[in-house]
Amino acid sequence: MAEFEPKIVAFVCNWCTYAGADLTGTSRIKYASNVRIIRFPCTGRIDYMLLIKAFDEGADGIIVSGCHPNDCHYTSGNFHARRRWIMFRSLCNFTGIDTERIKFSWVSAAEGARWADIVNATVSEIREKGPYTEYHKVSRHAEKEVNHG
Amino acid sequence: MVDLIKKAKELIETSAVKVVIGYEEGTGNKTRALFVEKTEDADRLIFDSRCVQNLAAYITKKEIKDKGKMAIAATLPVMRSIIQLASEFQVNDSNLLVLGITPESKLVEFANLVEVETFVHQYQIEIDARNKEMLDKLEKMTQPERWKFWIDELAPCFKCYACRAACPMCYCSRCTVDFNQPQWIPVASTELGNLEWHLMRAIHLTGRCIDCDACYNACPLSIPINLLTKKMLLDAKEHFGGYQPALKGDHLMSTYKPDDKENFIQ
Amino acid sequence: MNIDKRLVRKDSLEKLFDILKQNSKKIYAPVTKNGKTTFRDTASFSLISTGYIQTTESSKDIAFPRTEKLLDYSKNKEGMSVKGIDLKDIPEVILWGIRPCDAIGIGELGSIFNWDYKDEIYNNRSSKVTVFGFSCNKSDEYCFCTSVGGNPGNTEGSDILFTRMGEDGDYIAEILTEKGQAVAEIASGIFERLETADKEKFLADVPVKFNHNEISEKLDKFFESKEWVDQSLRCLGCGACAYVCPTCACFDIEDEAHGKNGSRVRCWDSCGFSHFTVHTSGHNPRDVQSARWRQRIMHKFSYMPERLSVYGCTGCGRCSRACPVDMNILEHLISIQEVTV
Numbered sequence: 001m002a003e004f005e006p007k008i009v010a011f012v013c014n015w016c017t018y019a020g021a022d023l024t025g026t027s028r029i030k031y032a033s034n035v036r037i038i039r040f041p042c043t044g045r046i047d048y049m050l051l052i053k054a055f056d057e058g059a060d061g062i063i064v065s066g067c068h069p070n071d072c073h074y075t076s077g078n079f080h081a082r083r084r085w086i087m088f089r090s091l092c093n094f095t096g097i098d099t100e101r102i103k104f105s106w107v108s109a110a111e112g113a114r115w116a117d118i119v120n121a122t123v124s125e126i127r128e129k130g131p132y133t134e135y136h137k138v139s140r141h142a143e144k145e146v147n148h149g
Numbered sequence: 150m151v152d153l154i155k156k157a158k159e160l161i162e163t164s165a166v167k168v169v170i171g172y173e174e175g176t177g178n179k180t181r182a183l184f185v186e187k188t189e190d191a192d193r194l195i196f197d198s199r200c201v202q203n204l205a206a207y208i209t210k211k212e213i214k215d216k217g218k219m220a221i222a223a224t225l226p227v228m229r230s231i232i233q234l235a236s237e238f239q240v241n242d243s244n245l246l247v248l249g250i251t252p253e254s255k256l257v258e259f260a261n262l263v264e265v266e267t268f269v270h271q272y273q274i275e276i277d278a279r280n281k282e283m284l285d286k287l288e289k290m291t292q293p294e295r296w297k298f299w300i301d302e303l304a305p306c307f308k309c310y311a312c313r314a315a316c317p318m319c320y321c322s323r324c325t326v327d328f329n330q331p332q333w334i335p336v337a338s339t340e341l342g343n344l345e346w347h348l349m350r351a352i353h354l355t356g357r358c359i360d361c362d363a364c365y366n367a368c369p370l371s372i373p374i375n376l377l378t379k380k381m382l383l384d385a386k387e388h389f390g391g392y393q394p395a396l397k398g399d400h401l402m403s404t405y406k407p408d409d410k411e412n413f414i415q
Numbered sequence: 416m417n418i419d420k421r422l423v424r425k426d427s428l429e430k431l432f433d434i435l436k437q438n439s440k441k442i443y444a445p446v447t448k449n450g451k452t453t454f455r456d457t458a459s460f461s462l463i464s465t466g467y468i469q470t471t472e473s474s475k476d477i478a479f480p481r482t483e484k485l486l487d488y489s490k491n492k493e494g495m496s497v498k499g500i501d502l503k504d505i506p507e508v509i510l511w512g513i514r515p516c517d518a519i520g521i522g523e524l525g526s527i528f529n530w531d532y533k534d535e536i537y538n539n540r541s542s543k544v545t546v547f548g549f550s551c552n553k554s555d556e557y558c559f560c561t562s563v564g565g566n567p568g569n570t571e572g573s574d575i576l577f578t579r580m581g582e583d584g585d586y587i588a589e590i591l592t593e594k595g596q597a598v599a600e601i602a603s604g605i606f607e608r609l610e611t612a613d614k615e616k617f618l619a620d621v622p623v624k625f626n627h628n629e630i631s632e633k634l635d636k637f638f639e640s641k642e643w644v645d646q647s648l649r650c651l652g653c654g655a656c657a658y659v660c661p662t663c664a665c666f667d668i669e670d671e672a673h674g675k676n677g678s679r680v681r682c683w684d685s686c687g688f689s690h691f692t693v694h695t696s697g698h699n700p701r702d703v704q705s706a707r708w709r710q711r712i713m714h715k716f717s718y719m720p721e722r723l724s725v726y727g728c729t730g731c732g733r734c735s736r737a738c739p740v741d742m743n744i745l746e747h748l749i750s751i752q753e754v755t756v
Contacts, residue, residue, distance in 0.1 A: 048348075048349070049325070049333045049334075053333070056341070056345070057673060069407065079405035079406075079409070080402075080403075080405055082411065082414065083389075083402060083404075083409055084402065085411070085413075085414070086388050086411050087352075087356075087384055087385070087388075088352060090380070090381075090384045090388075091348065091355075091381060091384075094288075094295065094380045095295065095296070095299045095344070095348060095377070096293065096294070096296025096297070096298065096300075097296070099413075103415065104413055104414040104415065105414060105415040106414060118415060134293070134296060138300060138339075138340045138344065139339045139340040140339055140340070140341040140342070175741035176556060176557070176735065176743045176746070177556060179741050181649060181740055182648075182649040182740060183649075184649070202739075202740065206651060207649075210704075211703070212644070212647075212648065212703055212704055213648065305448060305451075307472075307654075307658050307683065308654070308682075308683075309653050309654035309655045309657075309685070310654060310688070311651070311654070311655045311739050314651035314652055314653035314739070315651055315653070315740075323690070327690050329669065332669075332671070335671060336667065336669055336680075336682055337482040337669075337671070337680050337682045338482050338683075342482075366739065367653070367655075367739035368739075369451070369471060369659060369737035369739075370448075370449065370453070370471065370472075371449035371450050371451050373449070
C-alpha cells in the first residue's frame with residue numbers, strides 16, 4: 001500500500017512568501033511537493049472561511065505565511081492578520097480542531113531556503129500524524145443520521 | 150414599572166418618538182417585546198428579572214426603523230449592544246432614544262448615546278460563574294475529547310438561525326450563509342454544516358459580542374452555542390486586554406498593536 | 416378493519432420495546448438532550464423520555480429528513496453520470512410516542528408531497544413507518560388540537576394508539592390498521608384481553624378556543640389587513656416555527672459540489688426567512704416580515720384547506736413553545752377571529 005502523502009494547502013502573500021518560494025525554486029532547492037500554494041496580495045486578505053474550507057475539501061495540513069511584522073507591502077496587513085490568527089487559532093483549538101495541523105509563519109522574499117525548511121518540516125510532521133480523518137469523516141452530505149441515545 | 154410607562158406615554162404624546170420598544174407579559178410566565186405606538190398601549194409595559202431578551206435586535210429592522218424615531222427600554226446588555234451598533238454606524242442619536250434600566254432596576258433617561266456609553270463603561274463584561282466553570286472543564290479536555298464534545302453538542306442543530314435572528318450584532322441584510330457563489334458554509338444541517346456555521350458565527354462576533362446570551366436563549370434546542378462566543382470574550386481579555394463597546398475608536402478586530410504577542414508564528 | 420381494543424400492562428411496554436428490537440426493528444422514540452425532546456433512533460427503552468406534554472421537535476424528520484441526499488453526480492469525459500438513492504435502502508421504522516395531533520399531521524404533510532407531483536422518496540419513507548401514538552392525559556396552554564378538528568385521543572394516523580389509564584396505570588391499546596396488527600402479532604403476549612374501558616375519561620381536557628371554519632372564511636377577506644403588521648413586529652424571521660412544525664414542508668434543494676463530483680441535497684427551509692422568496696433578479700415579493708407572517712397563517716388556514724382539503728395545522732403548539740419571541744399562534748388566531756374586517 002502506498003505510504004500516506006499529506007495534502008497541504010499554503011495560503012501565502014504575494015510580496016514576501018510567494019516571492020520567497022519562487023527564490024527556493026530558482027535556487028534549485030528541492031523540497032516536498034505536497035504543498036499547493038495559493039497566492040494572496042497580502043495575509044490581511046486571508047479569510048478564516050478559506051482555512052476552514054481547506055480542511056473541508058480534504059487538506060490534511062495548512063500553512064499560512066506572509067511578510068515579517070513591519071515589512072508588510074501594505075504596511076499593516078500582516079498586523080491585522082496576526083490578530084485574526086490569534087483569535088481564530090484559539091477558537092479552533094477550543095472546538096477540538098487539531099491546530100497542530102495549521103502552521104503560521106513569516107517568510108520573506110529572501111528566505112528561499114527557509115521556506116523549503118518550513119514546508120519539509122510541516123510535511124514530515126503531518127505525515128507522522130496521518131490524514132486528518134477526524135475532520136474528513138464528519139458527516140457532510142447527509143450520509144449519516146443525526147443520532148443520539 | 151411606573152416611571153417607564155409614564156415616560157413612554159410622554160414620548161408618544163409629544164411625538165418625540167414614534168415607537169417605544171419595551172417588554173410586556175407573554176404566554177405563561179414568559180415576557181416578550183412590545184412596540185408602543187399609542188399611549189394606551191404603554192400601560193402594558195413591564196420590567197422585571199424575566200426580561201432578558203435583547204431588544205437591540207429590533208433597532209436595525211427596517212419595519213421598526215421606518216416608523217420614525219425609536220425609544221428603547223434598555224438594560225445593561227441592551228445598552229452595550231446599542232453602543233456597539235452605534236460604533237458600526239447602525240443607529241445614532243437622530244433615530245434612537247435610550248431609556249436605561251440600571252442593574253438596580255431604576256429608570257435613567259439618557260440625553261444621547263455618549264451618556265449611555267459613559268454609563269456602560271462603568272461596568273466590565275464578566276462571564277458568569279456557571280459558564281466559566283464549563284469553559285474551564287472544556288479547557289481541561291484533550292483535543293479529541295473537545296472535538297467529540299462539540300460535534301455531539303452541535304449535531305442536533307437544524308439551522309433554524311434563531312441564534313442569528315436574536316443576536317443584535319447579526320444585522321447583515323445578506324448573511325455569509327446566504328451566498329452560494331461560492332457556498333462558504335454548507336447549508337445542510339449535517340455534523341459538518343453545523344460545526345462550520347457555529348464556527349463562522351463565533352468568528353464574525355469576535356470583538357463584537359457583549360455576552361447577552363440572546364443566542365442561547367433563542368435556540369429551540371438549548372444548544373450551548375454561547376460557550377463559543379464567551380470563549381472569544383475570554384481570549385480577547387487574555388490576549389488584548391479585553392474590549393468595551395465604544396462609540397469612537399478601536400474595534401478589537403479592526404485594529405492591532407505592533408507588539409501583539411503570540412507564540413505560534415514561526 | 417375493525418378496531419381491536421387490547422390491554423397492555425404498564426410493565427409490558429418495555430417488554431414490547433425489547434421484543435421489537437430483537438426483531439431488528441428500528442425504533443424512533445423521544446429522547447431528551449439539554450432539556451429538549453426530539454425523536455431519535457433509540458437503542459434502549461430506558462433512554463425514552465416520558466412525562467412530556469409535547470416533544471420539542473415533531474417527528475416529520477422520519478419521512479422528511481432535515482437534510483436528505485437525492486442523488487450523486489460525477490462529471491467525466493463521457494458526460495455526466497448520476498446515481499439516485501436506492502429506495503430499497505430506506506429502512507422500516509417504528510415511530511414510538513407521538514401524540515394524536517402529530518399523527519394527523521402525518522396525513523397533512525403527506526398531502527403536500529402528493530398534490531401535483533407524487534414525491535416517491537417521501538412516500539417510500541412514509542410507507543415504511545409504523546405509528547405508535549400515545550394519547551394525551553395532560554395538555555397545556557399552548558395546545559389547541561380540538562380547535563382544528565382533532566382531539567387528545569384521536570385515532571387518525573396511528574397504527575396502534577396507546578391510552579394510559581391514569582398517571583400510573585396500564586394502557587388501552589387500540590390496534591387500528593393492518594400494519595399495527597402485523598406488529599402486534601410479533602409481540603402477541605403483550606396485547607392482552609381488555610375488559611371494558613372508557614378511554615374518554617383518561618384524556619386531557621382541551622377546550623375549543625376558536626372556530627376554524629370561521630377563521631378560514633375570514634382569511635379570504637383578510638389579505639390587506641393591518642393586523643399582519645401588528646402581529647409580526649416582534650417576529651425575528653428565524654426558522655424555528657417551521658422546523659418544529661409537523662406539517663411545514665418547505666424545502667430548499669441545492670448542489671454540494673466538489674470539483675467534478677457532488678451531491679444534490681434537499682434541506683428544510685422556512686417561509687419566515689427574509690430571503691425565502693428572493694428571485695434571481697433580486698426582487699423579493701415578500702420583503703417585509705408581515706408579508707411572511709401572513710403567508711404562514713394563510714398557507715395553513717386558507718390555502719391548504721382550499722386546495723388540498725386538509726388543514727395545515729394540528730394544534731400541537733410547538734411553534735409557540737419554540738418561538739424565541741413568543742409568537743403564540745393560538746393567540747394570533749383568536750385575535751384574527753375577533754377583529755372586524
